[in-house]
Amino acid sequence: MRRCHRCTGSGQAPCQVCFGQGTTHRRLDRFGKPVHDRCDGCFGRKTTRCGLCNGEGFIA
Ligand SMILES: [Zn+2]
Ligand SMILES: [Zn+2]
Structure with missing residues (x-):
């Protein structure tokens, strides 16, 4: 197991839809x-589950 380099182990990555803004x-x-709308990709949370480690924070 190694720490995911994309999310640095947090399991959360910046939203790719809004680039971490939370709005589009x-x-x-x-x-x-x-007009700033809540992002559909992250629902305004600004981060999404990391796709590289599937939110685990580690890669097997
Ligand atoms: Zn977003
Ligand atoms: Zn990750």
Whole structure:
């Protein structure tokens, strides 16, 4: 077992959809300013389960 290098053992990796922002802005309001929506990838948590270690934090 070695510690996962992607998540450094936390089992959580920055969301790839919002790049760790927790929000996405794909719409513009009527003033032309971006509307921040909660990210669908991480549901606003900013991190997702690490895909490399499946959230274990270690790689066998
Ligand atoms: Zn996200
Ligand atoms: Zn990992």
